[in-house]
Amino acid sequence: MMYLSRDVLISLIKILSVIALAVVLFFVGLMIGYGGIGDGSPLHVFSRALWQHIFEFVQF
Structure with a gap:
């Protein structure tokens, strides 16, 4: 089992x-x-239809 020191845990947090x-x-x-x-x-920025429209707009 791996032991995480307190410093590593604080850095990760x-x-x-x-x-x-x-x-x-x-x-x-x-x-x-x-x-x-x-x-x-x-x-409305979180609606799926808006993001589909944006992705369709930027595709070549």
Whole structure:
């Protein structure tokens, strides 16, 4: 069984916290950009139809 020292565990928690914070801020930014700056509802940014339209638009 592998033993994780306390320093390694603290470092891992810090890295995972930064990643989780980045993901949350990404989704908040999507909501602000689409709802606040754009003309749509902030929660509409999570709809499947919107993302299908975006992916169809950028495909060559």
